[in-house]
Amino acid sequence: MTFPLGSLRAENGTPASSSAATRVVPHWRARLALGIGLVLWLLALIALATHSGTDPAFTTSGSAEQASNKAGALGALFSDGLYFLFGFSAWWLMLVSLRGWLGGLARVLRSEQAPSVPTDPHEPPAWLFWVGVVVLLAASCALENTRLYQFEARVAGGHAGGVLGVLLGPASQTLLGFAGSGVLWIAALVAGLAMSLRFSWLRVAEAIGTWLESFREKRAERIERAEDIRLGERALREREEVVEVEHHLQEEHLPIVIEPAVPELQKSVRVAKERQKPLFTELADTKLPQVDLLDAAPGRQETASRCASSPLRRAR
Helix, strand or coil: CCCCHHHHHHHCCCHHHHHHHHHHHHHHHHHHHHHHHHHHHHHHHHHHHCCCCCCCCCCCCCCCCCCCCCCHHHHHHHHHHHHHHHHHHHHHHHHHHHHHHHHHHHHHHHHHHCCCCCCCCCCCCHHHHHHHHHHHHHHHHHHHHHHCHHHHHHCCCCCCCHHHHHHHHHHHHHHHHHHHHHHHHHHHHHHHHHHHHCCCHHHHHHHHHHHHHHHHHHHHHHHHHHHHHHHHHHHHHHHHHHHHHHHHHHHHCCCCCCCCCCCCCCCCHHHHHCCCCCCCCCCCCCCCCCCCCCCCCCCCCCCCCHHHHHHHHHHC
């Protein structure tokens, strides 16, 4: 009886079992981390969405005995602290964290399907992600403080963009002016979005261009197909009209009858000789039979001369 070499090593506690353990433990930890991260993200979402200025927190003592935040007193403290530091720009953190959770889920699923997944050499380093988060928050808070100051009454602390916006917004306006600071922070916002959400604007532009090109080609094909159908229907109508006219003309014409050729008979010499001559030549259109019983009258003939007939006259 023989046994596979791998099974023997596994029974003896050799590296086969240790490799199996190394494959199982990271997956288990990653799944646990994903579950905890999803719960925390949902709690943070509820806390930010149900924030109320009447709840007791860092920036306010509150006017209600019990927090109206759906996440409780801890949720009220969390939402008040984020709004105080970053203003409404704190919602970028929710988007970035969701992107990170989805990326972790995709890595776990790929590692389960193929345990030895090679690393992408073009993948950006981890520190670039955190730099992108900082740039994104700074740009968003500065723009919120200098452009969206009408929301100051709704933000914890009474400053649009939070503490970070108060530090960066007025300083950038002093150095670069209103228009210059706007251009700077918009460019930083675009770059921070790409770094923190880990995507490329060039790929986005290429995808949009590809979609527009495919849409244009499909539209041209639909137009060409509709034109072909229209020309085909017009040709069919013209053909039906021609066939109808031909049928009409065939109905009006008399039927064509092909008669056999009548052979020419030779005239009989006897019949021509014994043919009876017509009796009355002046009645051409009469129905009477043409009968000729008498011969034609002979011409004038001399019977006797005057000298010979003179004795006869004297004798009378």
